Amino acid sequence: MKKLVSVLIAGLALLPLSTAAAAKEQADLLIRHATIVDVAGARLIADQAVATKGDVIVAVGGDAEVAKAWSAGRIIDGSQRFLIPGLWDMHVHFGGGPALVEENKALLPLYVAHGITTVRDASGDLPNDVLAWRGEIASGRLFGPTLLSSGPKIEGIKPIWKGTIETGSEADVDAAVTKLTGLGVDFVKITDSTMKPDLFLYAIRKVRAAGLRVSGHIPLALTVDQAVDAGISSIEHIGYAYKAGVKDEAAIAADFAAGRIDRAEAYRRIDAGFDPETAMAAYRKLTAKGVFVTPTLNGSRVIAYLDRDDHKSDDYLGLIGPGLRATYQWRIDRAAKADAAAIAARHAEYEHEASVLPMLQKAGVTIMAGTDAGFLNSFNYPGIALHQELGIFVDKGLTPAQALASATRAGPAWFGKLDHYGAVEAGKAADLVLLDRNPLQDIAATRAIRAVVLRGAAYDRAALDKMLADTRAKVAAWNAAAAK
Numbered sequence: 001m002k003k004l005v006s007v008l009i010a011g012l013a014l015l016p017l018s019t020a021a022a023a024k025e026q027a028d029l030l031i032r033h034a035t036i037v038d039v040a041g042a043r044l045i046a047d048q049a050v051a052t053k054g055d056v057i058v059a060v061g062g063d064a065e066v067a068k069a070w071s072a073g074r075i076i077d078g079s080q081r082f083l084i085p086g087l088w089d090m091h092v093h094f095g096g097g098p099a100l101v102e103e104n105k106a107l108l109p110l111y112v113a114h115g116i117t118t119v120r121d122a123s124g125d126l127p128n129d130v131l132a133w134r135g136e137i138a139s140g141r142l143f144g145p146t147l148l149s150s151g152p153k154i155e156g157i158k159p160i161w162k163g164t165i166e167t168g169s170e171a172d173v174d175a176a177v178t179k180l181t182g183l184g185v186d187f188v189k190i191t192d193s194t195m196k197p198d199l200f201l202y203a204i205r206k207v208r209a210a211g212l213r214v215s216g217h218i219p220l221a222l223t224v225d226q227a228v229d230a231g232i233s234s235i236e237h238i239g240y241a242y243k244a245g246v247k248d249e250a251a252i253a254a255d256f257a258a259g260r261i262d263r264a265e266a267y268r269r270i271d272a273g274f275d276p277e278t279a280m281a282a283y284r285k286l287t288a289k290g291v292f293v294t295p296t297l298n299g300s301r302v303i304a305y306l307d308r309d310d311h312k313s314d315d316y317l318g319l320i321g322p323g324l325r326a327t328y329q330w331r332i333d334r335a336a337k338a339d340a341a342a343i344a345a346r347h348a349e350y351e352h353e354a355s356v357l358p359m360l361q362k363a364g365v366t367i368m369a370g371t372d373a374g375f376l377n378s379f380n381y382p383g384i385a386l387h388q389e390l391g392i393f394v395d396k397g398l399t400p401a402q403a404l405a406s407a408t409r410a411g412p413a414w415f416g417k418l419d420h421y422g423a424v425e426a427g428k429a430a431d432l433v434l435l436d437r438n439p440l441q442d443i444a445a446t447r448a449i450r451a452v453v454l455r456g457a458a459y460d461r462a463a464l465d466k467m468l469a470d471t472r473a474k475v476a477a478w479n480a481a482a483a484k
């Protein structure tokens with residue numbers, strides 16, 4: 001009976017709105033006179049207003065029309081500014097050991113301050129902490145971007161990575177998939193430091209059969225095509241896409257699997273064996289199978305050019321805790337040992353691999369922007385790294401609109417969430433970034449952030465700067481304590 005009454009009241013309450021023109025609906029936030037960037041259509045829509053309520057966009061349209069129908073407690077002026085959907089970094093990490101939990105947590109506001117409203121955690125050595133943060137962020141107890149996590153990754157026995165689920169048999173894999181399903185992970189990550197190749201393929205099939213998406217590093221003893229046939233959902237790091245374009249990839253994999261060649265020889269043959277026709281055929285198959293690629297070029301670029309770029313005085317170092325900075329060191333030490341030939345080889349490898357990016361795009365592969373930022377990956381700074389990644393995408397041949405799509409639409413598409421994300425439209429998530437300049441003209445405009453709306457909460461430039469300043473102060477205090 002109670003229910004019936006409330007339905008009646010709700011019905012009556014709606015009446016005045018449909019009859020009286022004067023009554024405005026109440027939104028939480030109104031962004032007025034903005035130019036909306038239609039990322040999918042690669043076009044601008046001028047003089048629009050966007051109303052949000054809770055964490056959802058409730059109205060989008062011509063400014064006068066929307067402003068007539070909606071009022072809001074907070075109004076942001078979007079004149080001369082460009083509104084895009086929130087950015088997604090589809091490959092980040094948290095880790096470095098239990099002593100670095102707080103330093104990792106301090107990375108979360110950096111993403112938001114750089115317009116990143118969702119991150120995909122591709123596993124580290126703090127999987128349980130990250131899964132806990134995911135829930136705390138979703139319920140509003142912790143500030144940060146929406147976190148989608150693989151939880152602990154599946155590995156072989158005694159892997160080089162920590163925080164994994166070790167598997168040496170099909171029964172182990174079955175148990176791992178049951179455990180991950182129980183943890184409610186958003187996808188599954190598999191790495192191959194000690195994973196047996198057959199078991200790797202078995203794990204992919206098993207994860208897919210459990211209804212989850214799966215990604216990972218593909219064992220050298222397998223072809224990329226075998227992982228694709230098994231059902232891998234995305235390929236992380238462009239090196240694997242490059243390898244898929246090597247004409248005798250299958251022979252190299254077989255020789256390596258049989259122990260006839262070592263890892264170094266396998267890579268030498270891969271580096272020398274790229275064939276554009278083979279590559280295009282492989283990429284068209286990725287498209288047909290719906291396999292996305294996360295190139296993570298920025299991390300590779302930083303490592304490749306450590307000889308020539310001095311990062312010692314990077315301003316961003318002031319935002320990274322001392323423990324996380326220390327995890328950068330092993331790659332720096334390794335790079336320092338390289339002679340001139342090794343340095344030249346490193347540059348060439350990066351440039352070769354990066355050059356397949358436009359081929360992937362041409363073949364119709366969905367490219368996801370992801371950075372590999374977090375720990376270990378030196379000077380690949382959470383937040384700004386995504387903007388650097390987009391800059392590289394355009395340098396290597398993508399249009400600004402394609403680059404923008406890789407950071408706003410590809411992630412939601414991969415997770416099957418395009419109905420909630422990826423466009424400034426009514427009914428979609430109130431995750432938005434207001435820019436001072438037009439990103440379709442110059443992709444660097446994604447860095448000119450005027451305001452961020454995260455799950456309906458708006459942060460203007462001053463609030464974003466405060467996030468950065470607060471993190472800087474926290475890091476300075478940690479540095480001082482570490483120096484004692």
Ligand SMILES: [Zn+2]
Binds near residue numbers: 091372
């Ligand atoms: Zn990674």
